[in-house]
Amino acid sequence: MKSHSHGKRMFLPLAALILVLACAPAAAPAIPAADPNAIQLYIQQTAAAASTQTQDALPPASITPTITFTPRSTFTPYATFTPFQTFVLASPTPLRRSYFFRVKHDSQLAIYDFKSRTAAGSWTLNPQTPEVVPLFAAPKEASGTHRTPITRAWESYMDELNNGNEKKLRYLKATHTALFNGAGFPQMESLTMGGNIITLDAIQGDWGKVHTLPYGSPPSASVVNYFTSPDLVHKFVVVGWSRASKATYWVDPPQGDTYWPFVSRHVVWIQMSRLEPFPGVPMQVTARGQQEVKQEPKADSRPTGFTLEDGASVTIVEYYPTGSDVWARIQSGGWIALLIHKGGVPKYLTSWSMETVPPPPPPPSE
Structure with a gap:
């Protein structure tokens, strides 16, 4: 009886070990390293597909027999500048x-x-x-x-x-x-x-x-x-x-x-x-000197009744180049001058600037 009892004690741990091994998950298979070329190809294909879907979603352009030019004085908003697309595709974007x-x-x-x-x-x-x-x-x-x-x-x-x-x-x-x-x-x-x-x-x-x-x-x-x-x-x-x-x-x-x-x-x-x-908009600019906020982007426009004080900051959301000068619409409404010419000399009225200078300005009489 003593020997039989000992055998039972040996059998129970062995059975438990077998059950544990049977329930354990198999070893995880090794994950191969990602192919960077394949990833790049996938990104480009995804971008191309997205571009195609966007194009398909747009309404077809209507054909007009003649082209009508809308005067810039209507101030149809120019779309804002955003950074260029992340994906440079082989075909024109x-x-x-x-x-x-x-x-x-x-x-x-x-x-x-x-x-x-x-x-x-x-x-x-x-x-x-x-x-x-x-x-x-x-x-x-x-x-x-x-x-x-x-x-x-x-x-x-x-x-x-x-x-x-x-x-x-x-x-x-x-x-x-x-x-x-x-x-x-x-x-x-x-x-x-x-x-x-x-x-x-x-x-x-x-x-x-x-x-x-x-x-x-x-x-x-x-x-x-x-x-x-x-x-x-x-x-x-x-x-x-x-x-x-x-x-x-x-x-x-x-x-x-x-x-x-x-x-x-x-x-x-x-x-x-x-x-x-042109620098991307919307962007914040700081006034260098005081100027009136105009109703239209031109020097002889009626004022809005607001003044941009020296050192004050505003957000510009749209550009309006005129001749060799540049104006901008501000987020709160109205227009301010970014670049004007006085006596043929360019003058930046805010912190906004560009490296490339415009052509020599026309005389004021033109």
Whole structure:
């Protein structure tokens, strides 16, 4: 009996151990390391799918037989600037909002050694020259540039932009100044000049698809001009190099302020490295001096009855460039000046600023 009792005692722990082992989960399988390339591909595919769904959700654009230009004085809100999309896709990514960019000057570009192009030792021409920036036929430099025929209607519009001034128009249409250098008038080269404002229709990698005036028919110069739409009417800019002060400077052509319609018969592209975007809004700015808050973005507008005191901070939510000046709508309502010119000298009225300076301002009489 003693031996039988001992056997029972040995059997019970052994049975318990077997039960524990039977209930225990199997060892977890090893998790393979994540493939970063696969993750990146998944992110891009997800972004592409989201873009497609968003596109499908948008109502189809209606086709109108003629294009009507809405005066900027209606102040249809320009969409605010937000950081660029996280995912850079292989195909052009449409921009649903208007973003303002300034075209950089020679002094901001490594290709000119951060000086005027006329400062180069190899430069044998005038110390002053048009600050041309080419616009390409495709998002690659090897694509070359386009030419746009200036029809009688577009020539009339160009004449109106320059108040019919014969000296200015003779200079603008010459075969050796800039716009018509290649094949002569009326074949206009696809280009812009430093300091001017552009907007983009899409971004593809390091390139932007430039928004221009539709070629179909020109607008009225009283509605679309450098003061109402500086992104669609550009100003002639001449760059120079002072050997005495070792500084780059910008002036008007000898004939004075000269403008041309920013139009292209074809799609044109520009390198993003050539552009400085306007600072993102909404953003907070601090006043440098006192100014009245206006009902409209112009100096002679009626005041709102409110004053932005020196040192006070406000939030700006929208830009309104006019000529070489820049205004902004504030969150609480009304408009303030960010950049104005007095006596041809730029003056920033708040903490807001940009590295790229605008074209030389037109005289107040224009």
